[in-house]
Structure formats: C-alpha cells, structure tokens
Amino acid sequence: MKFAKKLIAVLALVPGLAFAAESGFALEPAPERSDLASLQNGARLFVNHCLNCHSASAMRYNRLRDIGLTEEQIKNNLLFTQDKVGGMMTTAMRPDDAKAWFGAVPPDLSVMARAKASPSGSGADYLYTYLRTFYKDDTRPTGWNNMVVPNVAMPHVMWQEQGVRVAKFADAPNPGVSGNTTHQFVGFQQLSQGTMTQQEFDTATADLVAYLVWMAEPAQDTRKKLGVIVLLFMSLFAFLAWLLNKSYWKEVK
Template sequence: METRAMKLVKHLLAAVLFVPALALANTGELQLDKAPVSMDGASLQHGAKLFVNYCLNCHGASGLRYNRLEDIGLSETMIKDNLMFTADKIGEQMKIALRRADGKAWFGAAPPDLTLIARTKESGADWLYTYLRSFYRDPNRPTGWNNIVFPNVGMPHVLWQLQGDQIGKVSEKDDGHGGKMKEIELELAKPGKLTVEEYDKSVADLVSFLVWMGEPMAEQRKAIGWWVLAFLAGLFVLSYALKKNYWRDIH
C-alpha cells in the first residue's frame, strides 16, 4: 500500500516533467495511450539526441555516464561531438548546471533527475508518452502552457516547436450521477516542424531512451535469463536421470 510520502513524491516528480485528442474528466479517470517502446539502436540514438537537446537543460540524469551511450551504438567521437554539452570527459555523469533553488524559484519545484523517471512513474512509459503529447496553450498559466495529464503543471512545453500549438476545448457532460464533469479535448491549431505521426514517433523514441536509461542492462538481463532457464531445464533432466539410476535397484 502506498504511503502518503510515496504519493507526495510522485506528485512532485510529475509536477515538473514534461494526445491525438485525449480527454480527462474531473473524476480523475485518465486514458493513457500505449507507448510503442523500442530498444532498437536507431530509436534509442534519436531519443538520446532529443533528451540532450530538450531535457538536459533543466533535468539531469546523474545515474548515467556519457560513456554508457556507447551501449546503444554511438562511438566516443559521436558522443563528444554531438551530445556532450554538460561535461568535459566521456566518463562524467549527465549532470546540469541548474541549481535546485533556482529551479524551484522558476518552476515552483526543482526539476527532478530523470535517470529513473520511467521506473518511478506508476504507469511508466505510457504515462510519459501520453504526457509529452498532451500540452495545450493556456494563457492563465505562468508559462502559457497546461497539460491534460497533469493539470497546472509547472513545466513549459519544451517540444512545442516540433509539435506545434494545441488548444484545449472545454465542454461539460453528464457524469452519470446527476452531476456535470469537465472534459478537455485537444486540437492542433498550429502545426509544428513535424507532422502528428512524426511527432508521436519522436516522443516514442524519447520515452524509449528514458526507459533504457532507467535500466541499461535490461536487455542483457533478459537474454541471460533465457540461458539460466535453459541451464536449469538441462540440470533438471540430468538430476532426474541421476535419481532414477540411484533408486533403480531399490524399487
């Protein structure tokens, strides 16, 4: 069972993070889109590029060192020339210069480290994938942006140039209990540099990188797991044969 402290941590993380049309009722019921996570090298490399260029300005990833990016097919030269903007040595952590006090003053809460964000969120990749596609213009917010997944979010829409401007159309409908509930439907009012399909694919790549970053050894662990299961199966066969041979004369 979640404690009050655990719930508070989740809300703080979501508050400073970053849908074809997606609706959220005031009942708190949210429909999350399934994230098409891929561990393909090209997808992870594109996700790493997006992360460094759009996220690493405010959010660090101190649990990962730049040289680990070689695991997704990047050479040391490629990393140094294209991705190392916050460090001098390839073995350094992916940290940022933003101070927590400044982040709290600017956004209302210090931007969290994103190393494990895909694992700490309750719905993981699906939450992030939906969240990054559900920003809309809101002149009543300090940043000019709001978000359906997390209303009144403190973080601005850093990917707006890629996605474009979405607006939220507010309507009310019967909640089935004699009351009314508010529903917000998103509509793309001004296209960005990418088409809807291209933007969704880019967000999927970014989320895939965040998932990989949370556990870089996940794929190797799964592969090793199959070998372990095969070994145990072989050991069972040999153990059973030994048992049969040992008890042969007794029975």
Template sequence: MRMKAMKKLLTALLFTPLMALASGPEVHLDKAPVSTEPAALQNGAKLFVNYCLNCHGASYMRYNRLQQIGLSEQMIKDNLMFTADKIGEPMRIAMQRDEAKAWFGAAPPDLTVISRSRASEFGSGADWLYTYLRSFYRDDSRPTGWNNKVFENVGMPHVLYELQGEATAKINEHDDGHGGKTKEIEIEAPSKPGKLSAEEYDHAVADLVSYLVWMGEPMAEARKSIGTFVIAFLGLLFVLSYLLKKNYWRDVH
C-alpha cells in the same frame, strides 16, 4: 485510548489512499511503442540532450554509457556533450535547484529513473510518458502558458512545441451526480503547426520515451538474456537430475 488511536491509524492507512484514488480522475494512457533498436535510442538520446537536459538532469547516467547504444566516444563528444568536459561525467545540468524552484515553483526532477518511477504509480512508466508528452495544450491561465491533460496544472512548459506545434483543447464540464463537476479535456489539432507532422511527432516521442526507459536500466536487455539462459540451464539441470535419480534408485525398488 490506545485502542482508539490504533483504529484511527489503521483507518488512515487503509482507507485514505483508496478514497484518494476513487476521487481522482481516471487517466487514459496510450500504449507506448517502446523500441530497443539502436537507431531509435540514438534519436531519443539526441532529443533528450537537446530538449530535456537544459532543465532536467540525469545525474545517475554517464555519457560513456551511450556507447552501449552504438555511439562512438567521438560521436558523443561532438554531438551530445554540452554540459560536461569528460565522457565519464554524469549528465548533470548547470541550473541550481533553488533557482529552478524560484522560476518554476518546483525543481525539475532528475530523469534517470523517471520511467521506473512513473511505473510504480501508473503501472507503465513508458505509457505515461508517451501520453504525457503528447498531451500539452495552450492555456493562458497558467504561468507558462501551457497545461497538460495527463498532468493537470503542470509547472513544466511544452519544450517540444516547436516540433509538435501549439495544440489547443476543448474543455467540457459535466455534473458528476454528487453535486460536483467532472472535467473532460479534448486535445484538438495544433492551431500553429510544428516542424513535424502528427505521425512524425508521435514517432519522435516514442524514440525519446524509448531512451528514457533504456536510461532507467541500461542493462535490462542483458539481464533478460542472462535470465533466459539461467532458466534454460536450470531446466536442463532438472532433467539430468531426474534421470540420475531414476538410475540411482532403480535397484533399490
């Protein structure tokens, strides 16, 4: 009995995730043009505060961290601080989790490390976010009136629709050859144009994604610089150690 239970457990652990992966739809992700330029990160921070911070918090990120992307304390206070009084406070929201769950069906997740979280699922959190934010379309069958090609039946409405416009989708169903059907969703051009052109909207989303990636690890660039220096130092130390070893042992041999 004990051996049978162990076999069942191993089967569940090994094969269930593989079956789920095989049965799930393949998601094509567009390459995100992530930038570390201060101008891009500043524009991304502005978009995040104006469009995301109403429902999604970033409770592990403090406003004063934005000084690292070239913003002064006064600029942060005047343009980006709408939910806090002190610049050292986290980027929290006023909405309560129980209220959010009642309104949206689930509480909107904290976005501090959303890019790293999605990276663990899809390989590239930046690519997933970039594709997701450009894949909303009108769907009257959904409570919010919106759906998403990447995240089907998502509870989140398209908060950037005034920038992109109201896109529609052409949905085709095909026989998968096993008695089931596969769904192919083709996003069409917005029927109602937004404030930005398609190219401008893609650029704005790229800036927002760049900021989300930066927010997940603000010290990433410094870490890479330090890592490069450490590797170069270790390489030099290796050469010096090798020359010292040769000089020390030359009389022995």
C-alpha cells in the same frame, strides 16, 4: 514496533497518493521502439530538450556507447554540460534558479521510467502520454498545461516540433449527481503547425521514451539474456538430476 508498522504503511501509500494527485487521464500505450537508431535519436532529443533543466545524475555519457555511439560522436553531438565523456549527465541550471522560474526543482530523470510505472500503465505509457498532451494555457505561469498532470510547472519543451494547440472541454451531465455537470475533455484544437507532422512527432516522442526506459536500466537486455541462460542451465540440471535419481532407484522394487 507500532511506530515502525505505521511508518511502513504510510510509505506504502505514497506512490498511490502521487498518482491520485494527477488527473486520471487515460494512458496511451507507448510504441515498442528499442532498436539502436531509435535509442540514438531518443538520446539526442533528451540532451537537446530535457537536459537543459533535468539531470540524469545516475547516467554517464560513456554509457551511450552501449547504444552504438562512439566517443567522438558523443563529444561532438551530445556533450554540452560536461567536458569529459565519463562525466555524469547533469544540468547547468542551479536548483535555486529552477525553483524561482518553475516553482519547483525539476526531478532527476535517471529512473523516471521505472518510477512512473503504476497499475494503470507502464512508465513508458505514462511518459508517452504525458509528453504528447501539453496544450496552450495562458492562465499558467509558463503558458502551458498538461492533461496527465494538471497545472504542471514544466513548459512544453517540444512545442516547436508539435506546434501550438489548445484543449477543448465541454460540460456533460454527472450521472452520480442529479442536476450537476462535469467539465470533460473532448479533444485538442491545433492553432499552429509545428516543424513535424503529428505522426513524426509521435515517433520522435516514442524514441525519447524508449531512451528514458533504456536509461532507467541500461543492463536490462543483458539481464534478460542472462536470465534465459540461467533458466536453460537449471532445466538441464533438473533433467540430469531426474536421470540420476532414476538410476539410483531402478533396483528398488
């Protein structure tokens, strides 16, 4: 029993340790984009940019019909790693190759939006900030770094859309230690423009994040609607029970 309690305590700390290992960079709120057009654009971006390295092995292509796509549209525009619409969203990259190229196997993204939720922000906020804070860093093996996950192994897969930029840092006094300074981030400097403006890139990123949130729980809208129906039914049942109770006890003085 003592061992089990210690094991549970350690496991409970794992999420906190994972977040503590990252930079503590302030998360930006992800825009609310849940309309079908946004989700469809997010699915296109996911297949074209993310599915090359990452899998979404809990997601089938035919579930994309839930966001308004037909099987013909899925086959012609999104089906690159499978030959059947009912197949899983898997990557063609072998784990051994991924580890050799990036130093780690890219994680499965099926429920990443839920896994990255924390007290500092939702999973959508985390992903939105993460995808928008890549910068050029020639000291890294991939040539890219990230403000949310320093020394990240993942390259900037949407650099052509966002363009190339570098992070600017400045030394500032450390209020906790006399005579000591800290290296603080002060902003980005754009070196070359991408195919999108900053606003267009932010919108595209928000669409991609919206799709990742939807993919983590495709039945979320149905669950919420069903929850409202259940609450209304319970409210009606409680009212009828109150009337019945009142009728039973009306003769009692």
